[in-house]
Amino acid sequence: MTLFSVCFLCFIQPHSVLGSEKSTEEINQERMILFKNAETITQIPWYVLASVDQYERNVRRTRNDIPKAKGVIGIYIRPELWAGIQNPNQSDTNPASIALFGGLGIDGNGDGRADPTNDEDVLLSFADYLLSYGTDFENIKIGLWDYYQRDKSIGLITGHMKLFKKYGRLDLDQHAFPVPIRFNYSYKNTWGDARGWGGRRIHEGTDIFANYGVPVRSTCYGIIEMKGWNMFGGWRLGIRDSTNTYHYFAHLNGFADGLEVGQIVEPGQLIGSVGSSGYGPPGTSGKFPPHLHYGMYKDNGRTEWSYDPFPQLKVWERAEYRKRK
Numbered sequence: 289m290t291l292f293s294v295c296f297l298c299f300i301q302p303h304s305v306l307g308s309e310k311s312t313e314e315i316n317q318e319r320m321i322l323f324k325n326a327e328t329i330t331q332i333p334w335y336v337l338a339s340v341d342q343y344e345r346n347v348r349r350t351r352n353d354i355p356k357a358k359g360v361i362g363i364y365i366r367p368e369l370w371a372g373i374q375n376p377n378q379s380d381t382n383p384a385s386i387a388l389f390g391g392l393g394i395d396g397n398g399d400g401r402a403d404p405t406n407d408e409d410v411l412l413s414f415a416d417y418l419l420s421y422g423t424d425f426e427n428i429k430i431g432l433w434d435y436y437q438r439d440k441s442i443g444l445i446t447g448h449m450k451l452f453k454k455y456g457r458l459d460l461d462q463h464a465f466p467v468p469i470r471f472n473y474s475y476k477n478t479w480g481d482a483r484g485w486g487g488r489r490i491h492e493g494t495d496i497f498a499n500y501g502v503p504v505r506s507t508c509y510g511i512i513e514m515k516g517w518n519m520f521g522g523w524r525l526g527i528r529d530s531t532n533t534y535h536y537f538a539h540l541n542g543f544a545d546g547l548e549v550g551q552i553v554e555p556g557q558l559i560g561s562v563g564s565s566g567y568g569p570p571g572t573s574g575k576f577p578p579h580l581h582y583g584m585y586k587d588n589g590r591t592e593w594s595y596d597p598f599p600q601l602k603v604w605e606r607a608e609y610r611k612r613k
């Protein structure tokens with residue numbers, strides 16, 4: 289891999305020198321430099337690499353079977369892929385022998401080693417892997433599918449791509465409380481409560497009680513992943529944000545005009561209004577007091593599970609009150 293034999297990123301300080309006091313903004317700046325440089329070398333767009341990195345970082349945070357990242361890049365390439373499956377030395381860092389055994393690991397920072405814990409090496413190795421498929425979106429998607437072999441993972445990564453490409457930045461973790469705080473509403477922590485309809489299920493979310501027609505807003509930057517009727521949730525909408533988290537809104541009275549699956553939404557953007565739809569065939573309404581059912585689900589690269597949104601709602605609500613002052 290002579291292409292990567294020069295130290296193209298040597299102006300970036302080693303992370304050990306920077307220490308642990310870096311702000312999120314500084315970390316994102318560092319990441320962006322790494323992505324843009326990898327793009328210059330491989331022609332793989334920066335937002336593709338940023339999306340894979342973002343997806344993997346969030347998977348990594350939720351899993352105990354993957355070592356924690358040492359640098360700013362979250363991509364983890366398993367030893368057998370890094371060194372090559374047939375390589376007798378699974379911790380090989382010699383670029384030549386790794387290449388001989390068909391491993392993905394390359395030397396990205398020009399220090400002569402292919403180090404699976406070095407940011408530049410990892411990022412360039414992944415970009416180089418994608419480059420073997422091509423630089424256009426369809427071929428990149430095939431490369432991603434061959435790597436992850438899971439439709440859900442590809443869906444998450446391509447969703448992140450849309451967001452990063454549109455906004456041109458990495459910090460898309462701003463949030464909004466789902467109903468405007470100027471309206472009357474109330475909610476309490478009902479996580480895990482038994483619920484009355486449709487058999488024995490536990491309550492996976494928080495109910496925000498408000499009048500019919502109170503606006504419901506997106507809680508995040510994200511992509512509309514699902515929109516439609518379900519006999520339990522009534523008219524409901526799902527938004528996937530850039531941290532692999534799924535935000536679920538149910539029992540809506542209706543949707544904001546023109547919302548479509550695949551569309552980008554922003555924190556605070558109107559998506560619908562409070563209602564009491566559900567618990568029956570399409571159009572059923574009024575079987576319980578109007579409220580927004582809000583749920584959050586996390587994907588860990590294998591499966592998805594719901595977690596209690598109540599603490600997050602409290603944080604977002606407090607932030608809205610502070611903003612109003």
Ligand SMILES: [Zn+2]
Nearest residue numbers: 493494495581
């Ligand atoms: Zn509910």
